[in-house]
Amino acid sequence: MTPGAGRNADSPAPRSADVARLAGVSRKTVSRVLNNEPYVSDEARRRVLAAADELGYRLNHAARALASGRTHSIGVVALGTAGYGTASLLVHIEHAVRDAGYALRMINTPDGDPKRIAGAVETLLEQGVDAVVVSEPVVEGEVSLRVDVPVLFLGAPPAFTAARTLSVGVAAHQLARTATEHLLDLGHPTVHHVAGPQGWYAAKDRLEGWRAALAARGAHEPPVIEGDWSPESGYAAGRELASDPDLTAVFAAGDEMAIGLIHALRDAGRRVPEDVSVVGFDGNPVFAYVTPPLTTVRQPFQAAAREGIRQLVHAIEKPDTDLPPASDPPVELVVRGSTAPPPPHQG
Amino acid sequence: MTPGAGRNADSPAPRSADVARLAGVSRKTVSRVLNNEPYVSDEARRRVLAAADELGYRLNHAARALASGRTHSIGVVALGTAGYGTASLLVHIEHAVRDAGYALRMINTPDGDPKRIAGAVETLLEQGVDAVVVSEPVVEGEVSLRVDVPVLFLGAPPAFTAARTLSVGVAAHQLARTATEHLLDLGHPTVHHVAGPQGWYAAKDRLEGWRAALAARGAHEPPVIEGDWSPESGYAAGRELASDPDLTAVFAAGDEMAIGLIHALRDAGRRVPEDVSVVGFDGNPVFAYVTPPLTTVRQPFQAAAREGIRQLVHAIEKPDTDLPPASDPPVELVVRGSTAPPPPHQG
């Protein structure tokens, strides 16, 4: 006997009134049970649940949203394409959202153009969401949106102005600094940087972390080469860098750029890590298995997603109370085989 | 002057009645304009649009869904974690869904357990979706669901029974066969296989493609080693395989396993591709930049997503008409540096 077997297969889907009738209670009581509200006798609760089950009842969220003004869903605008970083962050966001009892609506935009992001948020709002999370937006935030739900910016400061914005970082600055210091600690006189596209906040932040580390040690700051996250752009940067005889260490703002970079360096006859050390950024586990295994820093995606959603749900549900602050996400350097002390002497 | 400047910032959001009043028409006419229905004078249309714009009007989708019974959104249950394949497919699905004018609701499940999938579909249905797409489910499909919306299985045959199911493949069998034949064509006497977890349909399909290629050439079929898609499992398989002196060619069911495999082979003193050739599966562009660059087959994710959504939208909107069939997705072998003819003679 499948659920709902008592009725014709083509009969309309059961409504809460049907459940109420079968359970012998009012619709409101059914509503109470379904929403886990207090003040329902155990007996009534039991009967309602049994009736709902027997009927194969499924709550109509559109009706609930219309009546309550709340949709119980969170919209996320995901940036970028299928990179490991973005995808991994998205997975963790989804998980955190679901754990919090919300549904997820998603829009992906290939680039981080603020107008595009604003358009995506607009679309999400129209579809009805209780909050919005913007994952890793770009830096320039001149757009202003009329948004009355809370907005979380993950991995960046607010990319546009709205009534209630939150922002949770992924410690990019600190991670970049850690990566650079690792190289400096190894004895390299300075560290070159292959940056991400400077329209992205994440790219800018990493660059600044690198710059800060250099400054703190009084190391010379070589010119930056800007890539676009792709391995191709890392390769191009590597060709350029390979001609510099003083080059001994490079920090790339992304693992994939680092991979391209290493390839170019080797094609140019520079050994990694014997001649040149390379550190990446992201922490994709697969790069532990390439030659040489990539030293990198791991982004605390999970911690950031959980913390961000925690704050967001708090803003939705208890906007007037304060939220206990969370501990900072861990900063993790993964030392593998692409880094080593600089060659004995050069030139 | 920002939109809606005429009203107090805290006033309730404008409704279609407000637009109607300002435009001097009835609510139904507003509805007609907003839904691009015929039988509206240009003049009325213009006035409605102007009024909506002036008020900063945003249609309430919950109300529309309640009244019309259609949500204009498609639910997707995404399988697996942040791998390149899954993420890339998801991005293309999102794009195709949005292009079709639908919103996307997403649930991610880490494994492909049919019960989990069924639960995810149930959740999606409750949230209200006009159709469901299940991305790359596992093979065993004993679950039966009472689903009245169309369901698309992408990359696999139906994983559960429902009223209206569609299925669009990603040519995995053919791709696996092509990969294997490439190795055979190079002169390898046979090809070993590192498979994906056999609970996954995609893994089984690739294994069968490999098997078919071998059978067609009358090549001996060596025992299969089963991995779990991770580079670690590829490495473990590589350690095992490296002890076989007859080994000259391996087809791995995923790029990441291939990377782990190559690493193990080299750790064991077998050169790639001089001693052993390796082909992967997926087509992640970054592996063009590792050493050796990985020969692989590219999955037609975009073509599959577009075609699947096309069929799905057709099933939603015109369930009674036939849909012109689409051409098969392209099968693409990407030959890079990890494959070569077998060594002159062995043993």
Add this chain to the structure above:
DNA sequence: TTGAAAGCGCTAACAG
């Protein structure tokens, strides 16, 4: 080409 009336299925507010 347009409008009036009647719900869609649920929850909110209030009364028992």
Add this chain to the structure above:
DNA sequence: CTGTTAGCGCTTTCAA
């Protein structure tokens, strides 16, 4: 602890 009464903002008849 439980029920009653009104809507939520839109689309759907159906009539003009």
